[in-house]
Each structure stands twice: as C-alpha cells, then as structure tokens.
Amino acid sequence: xxxxxxxxxxxxxxxxxxxxxxxxxxxxxxxxxxxxxxxxxxxxxxxxxxxxxxxxxxxxxxxxxxxxxxxxxxxxxxxxxxxxxxxxxxxxxxxxxxxxxxxxxxxxxxxxxxxxxxxx
Amino acid sequence: xxxxxxxxxxxxxxxxxxxxxxxxxxxxxxxxxxxxxxxxxxxxxxxxxxxxxxxxxxxxxxxxxxxxxxxxxxxxxxxxxxxxxxxxxxxxxxxxxxxxxxxxxxxxxxxxxxxxxxxxxx
Numbered sequence: 001x002x003x004x005x006x007x008x009x010x011x012x013x014x015x016x017x018x019x020x021x022x023x024x025x026x027x028x029x030x031x032x033x034x035x036x037x038x039x040x041x042x043x044x045x046x047x048x049x050x051x052x053x054x055x056x057x058x059x060x061x062x063x064x065x066x067x068x069x070x071x072x073x074x075x076x077x078x079x080x081x082x083x084x085x086x087x088x089x090x091x092x093x094x095x096x097x098x099x100x101x102x103x104x105x106x107x108x109x110x111x112x113x114x115x116x117x118x119x120x
Numbered sequence: 121x122x123x124x125x126x127x128x129x130x131x132x133x134x135x136x137x138x139x140x141x142x143x144x145x146x147x148x149x150x151x152x153x154x155x156x157x158x159x160x161x162x163x164x165x166x167x168x169x170x171x172x173x174x175x176x177x178x179x180x181x182x183x184x185x186x187x188x189x190x191x192x193x194x195x196x197x198x199x200x201x202x203x204x205x206x207x208x209x210x211x212x213x214x215x216x217x218x219x220x221x222x223x224x225x226x227x228x229x230x231x232x233x234x235x236x237x238x239x240x241x242x
Contacts, residue, residue, distance in 0.1 A: 016204055019197075019200045019201075019204070020200075020201060020204060022197060023197035023198065023200055023201045026193055026194065026197045026229070027225055027228075027229040030190070030194075030229045030232050030233045030236075031229075031232060033233075033236060034232050034233075034235070034236045036170065036173060036174070036236050036240065037235060037236045037239060037240075039170075040169075040170035040171065043169075043170040043173075044169050044170050047167050047168045047169065047170075048167060050167075051167035051168075059157065063153070063157070066149060066153075070142075070145070070146050070149065073142045073143075073146070074143070074146060076139075077139050077142065077143060080139060108153065108157075108158060111157075111158040112157070112158065
C-alpha cells in the first residue's frame with residue numbers, strides 16, 4: 001500500500017517527531033537546571049553561556065517545536081472529544097492550530113532574539 | 121490477538137492520561153515560558169540568574185508550580201515515548217527493556233529535579 005501524504009498523516013508524524021525531540025530535551029533541561037544546587041557562580045556561568053546569541057536562536061527553534069506539539073495536541077484532544085471529527089473539520093482545525101502557532105512563535109521569538117536584531 | 125508482555129493493560133489508561141497531562145502542560149508551559157524564557161531572559165533582561173530563581177522559588181506557589189510541572193512534564197514525555205516505542209518494538213525483550221529504560225530515565229530526572237528544587241523551599 002502506498003503511503004499518502006495527507007494533512008492528517010503528516011500532522012501525526014510531526015507530532016511524534018516533535019514529541020520525541022521534546023522528550024529528549026526534557027531530562028537535559030532538568031540536568032542544566034540542577035546547577036542551581038551547585039552554587040550561584042556556576043549557575044550564572046551556565047546561564048550566561050545559554051544567553052549567547054546561538055542558544056537564543058536555538059531557543060526560538062525549541063519554542064516552535066513546543067508550539068507545534070502543543071497546538072496540534074489541543075487539536076487531537078478536540079477531535080477525541082468529538083469536535084471537528086469530519087475530514088474537513090480536522091483539516092480546518094489543523095490549519096487554525098498552525099496559524100495560532102505561527103502568531104505565538106513570532107511573538108515569543110521577538111522576546112528571545114529581538115534585542116539581537118535591534119542591537120539593544 | 122496475543123498480549124505482549126510489558127504492556128500495561130490495553131493502553132487506554134495511558135492514552136487518557138496523555139490527554140489530561142497534555143492539556144495541563146499547555147497551561148503550565150505558558151507560565152514557564154513567560155517567566156523563565158521570555159521574562160528574565162528576554163529582550164529586556166540580562167538572562168536568568170541564580171538570585172532571581174532562588175527569590176522566586178521562596179514563594180510556595182511557584183515551588184508547587186515547578187514541582188507539578190516537573191512531574192507532569194516527565195510523565196507526559198516518557199509515556200509519549202513509550203506509546204511510540206510500543207508501536208515499533210514487538211520482541212518482548214525489547215519492550216521490557218525500553219519500558220525499564222524509560223522508568224530509569226524518569227526516576228533519575230525526577231530525583232535530580234527534586235534535589236534541585238526542595239532545598240530552595242522558603
């Protein structure tokens with residue numbers, strides 16, 4: 001059987017991939033923050049390193065992956081609850097979720113890297 | 121259909137809780153990003169410092185927020201990985217191995233999070 005690249009299938013695949021990426025990031029994030037208990041100097045040093053332009057750009061990527069997973073996840077829950085179950089409904093919900101994700105991504109990214117662009 | 125060892129029942133419980141924790145995380149992540157990623161480290165801030173985080177965690181509400189966030193995020197993330205693994209791993213030894221590995225990762229991460237947070241309670 002041929003795999004058909006339709007909205008629902010792609011959304012499902014991306015949901016899995018983004019979920020796996022976030023699950024891999026989570027223990028790493030906990031480990032980085034455990035430097036809180038190592039001491040103020042070490043923690044501030046680690047945070048200064050993560051505040052460099054490269055990591056702030058990467059953080060925009062993280063924010064995007066989270067938004068995709070969160071908003072597509074809300075769409076999955078709505079469908080599970082019987083909202084927008086039709087093929088057309090699912091597709092409309094998907095694109096609505098993506099528009100919301102894009103708006104939130106731009107808003108958040110301005111907060112993360114805006115000062116790099118404006119030189120502030 | 122034959123049941124695979126290592127799977128806990130039908131998986132319906134895991135599926136339901138994945139939805140419940142997922143919706144919870146949407147709410148918690150908004151607070152987490154506003155405070156920790158945008159607020160302190162955003163365009164106006166110089167980044168997060170030990171002093172800022174410690175001061176915030178003295179507030180019991182934020183301590184509870186972080187503890188709930190830690191548990192719910194770990195559970196959702198690792199149960200999600202298990203759902204994916206269960207779809208592709210069929211040999212019993214692989215399923216049990218993956219299940220155990222995920223529990224160990226979850227337990228170690230939880231412990232690391234708790235020893236970081238709890239001593240900072242105000």
